Amino acid sequence: MEHKLYLYNTLTRKKENFIPINPPFVGMYVCGPTVYSEPHLGHIRMAITFDILYRYLIHLGYKVRYVRNITDVGHLEDEMQDAGEDKISKRARLERLEPMEIVQKYLVAFHEAMRKLNTLPPSIEPFATGHIIEQQQMIDKIIKSGFAYESNGSVYFDITKFVQQHEYGKLSGRKIDELITNTRDLEGQEEKRHPFDFALWKKASESHIMKWPSNWSIGFPGWHIECSAMSTKYLGEEFDIHGGGMDLIFPHHECEIAQSIAANGKQQARFWVHNNMVTIEGQKMARSLNNFITLNQLFTGNHDKLSQPYSPMTLRFFVLQAHYRSTLDFSDQALKSAQKGYARLMKSIKILENIRYSVKSSFNIYELIDNCYNSMNDDLNFSEALAGIFEITKFIYLLNENKETLNSDDLLYLKSFYKTFIFDILGLSYPENLLDRDNSITDIINFLIEMRNEARKNKNFQMADKIRDILNKSGIELKDSKEKTTWEWKDELF
Numbered sequence: 001m002e003h004k005l006y007l008y009n010t011l012t013r014k015k016e017n018f019i020p021i022n023p024p025f026v027g028m029y030v031c032g033p034t035v036y037s038e039p040h041l042g043h044i045r046m047a048i049t050f051d052i053l054y055r056y057l058i059h060l061g062y063k064v065r066y067v068r069n070i071t072d073v074g075h076l077e078d079e080m081q082d083a084g085e086d087k088i089s090k091r092a093r094l095e096r097l098e099p100m101e102i103v104q105k106y107l108v109a110f111h112e113a114m115r116k117l118n119t120l121p122p123s124i125e126p127f128a129t130g131h132i133i134e135q136q137q138m139i140d141k142i143i144k145s146g147f148a149y150e151s152n153g154s155v156y157f158d159i160t161k162f163v164q165q166h167e168y169g170k171l172s173g174r175k176i177d178e179l180i181t182n183t184r185d186l187e188g189q190e191e192k193r194h195p196f197d198f199a200l201w202k203k204a205s206e207s208h209i210m211k212w213p214s215n216w217s218i219g220f221p222g223w224h225i226e227c228s229a230m231s232t233k234y235l236g237e238e239f240d241i242h243g244g245g246m247d248l249i250f251p252h253h254e255c256e257i258a259q260s261i262a263a264n265g266k267q268q269a270r271f272w273v274h275n276n277m278v279t280i281e282g283q284k285m286a287r288s289l290n291n292f293i294t295l296n297q298l299f300t301g302n303h304d305k306l307s308q309p310y311s312p313m314t315l316r317f318f319v320l321q322a323h324y325r326s327t328l329d330f331s332d333q334a335l336k337s338a339q340k341g342y343a344r345l346m347k348s349i350k351i352l353e354n355i356r357y358s359v360k361s362s363f364n365i366y367e368l369i370d371n372c373y374n375s376m377n378d379d380l381n382f383s384e385a386l387a388g389i390f391e392i393t394k395f396i397y398l399l400n401e402n403k404e405t406l407n408s409d410d411l412l413y414l415k416s417f418y419k420t421f422i423f424d425i426l427g428l429s430y431p432e433n434l435l436d437r438d439n440s441i442t443d444i445i446n447f448l449i450e451m452r453n454e455a456r457k458n459k460n461f462q463m464a465d466k467i468r469d470i471l472n473k474s475g476i477e478l479k480d481s482k483e484k485t486t487w488e489w490k491d492e493l494f
Helices: 043-057 087-095 099-116 126-146 176-182 223-235 246-264 295-300 310-320 333-355 364-379 382-400 408-423 434-457 461-473
Strands: 005-009 014-018 025-030 062-067 077-078 081-085 148-153 154-157 198-203 219-221 239-243 269-275 278-282 329-330 476-480 485-489
Touching: 005 269, 025 043, 025 087, 025 223, 043 099, 043 239, 043 278, 043 295, 043 310, 043 408, 062 081, 062 223, 081 087, 087 099, 126 148, 126 154, 126 219, 126 246, 126 364, 154 246, 198 246, 198 364, 219 223, 223 239, 239 246, 239 382, 246 269, 295 310, 310 329, 310 333, 310 382, 329 333, 329 434, 333 382, 333 408, 364 382, 364 408, 364 476, 382 408, 434 461, 434 476, 434 485, 461 476
Parallel strands: 025 062, 025 239, 239 269, 278 329
Antiparallel strands: 005 014, 077 081, 148 154, 154 198, 198 219, 476 485
């Protein structure tokens, strides 16, 4: 099986035709969250990007094993220098809970957010704490290969020795001389041979809560080794795609490559795919700048930068508006625009459902459809594909106004494509309450319209206007024609 899908490979810095190692099977590993806080804007960018890649690969006919890990140990506060407190242990101390209570609390919040955003669950979701043995086994292989050393109960990867035989920095573009220059000596790091060596296993202090026995000490794994061990376990020593946020390129993914080469002689993934960051009104998102926004705040509108609550599908639509490798700049105004665009798209689906075919077509709809697929095949350019969808949306409105026509075959194909692309590939959906709302009160609305028509027939225009006003305030717009009165939900309700 071969398709014209091209993906930008961070490893080679160019777009490459995606051909799996063992078609039609595809192995994809994506670095998941460290579950120590509420999910935020940064989480949704990565989750939605790789959800769409997952959906599109399935649409192309591939059988995808999608592995997304959960980090629940080993992610220290200073991830660049292997220093500081474990993020989960620190949150457990601050909230006076057990570390696994923290993991469960924020994992539930993450999963609920992912459900609302309509992301498909991964095939496998492994936990770092559930794979301590696999991590220890990989560390042992790295030691035996000569690229790691034990020091005072901790185990470190020997970068200096590694670069004598292999390239380090290929993914990030970092040079070893640059690492030496920019790495500062830290207190308590004297056990390293070089400051830029990174931890594979850390000896735990007596007060450290999360620790396990090993051949070297009672301790805990380093942050980088968990992904190397879990991706190897579930996808093999070589697999197709490794994904994550651009902030993970260095040191996390660079260290993963080095570990995998040291342990298995292979560089792990063939394609490294990274999404860019989210900024807030042009600034980096940070709690210190008071621009850090959680998903719950977005859903409730409870933040100084928000003028109203926003639905999960509005957020998903917002993410779709930028290419995954470009910066996504958040603002309240941008979300309002996304809300209107999403509403127009959902409205067009309902309009298309009611359009009837003509004897002949006045337009070549296939060209517009091909443009959408060409955009997706060009490095998963879903923002450009979405623009192509809106070209079709314009055409649907023209069909509805009888300014364009389609024959039965073309119309059936358009209806099938439109829903498939919007729902199955882009992952958008109707708001959760929309279908229930439509089904539950349709009869009531139709009854009120009948009352209004009867009032108009009897020249009781005051009553007719009152019914129209009541429905309008409830978000229902009436449209009168010579034949009948129709109704639809106004855009702002989506």
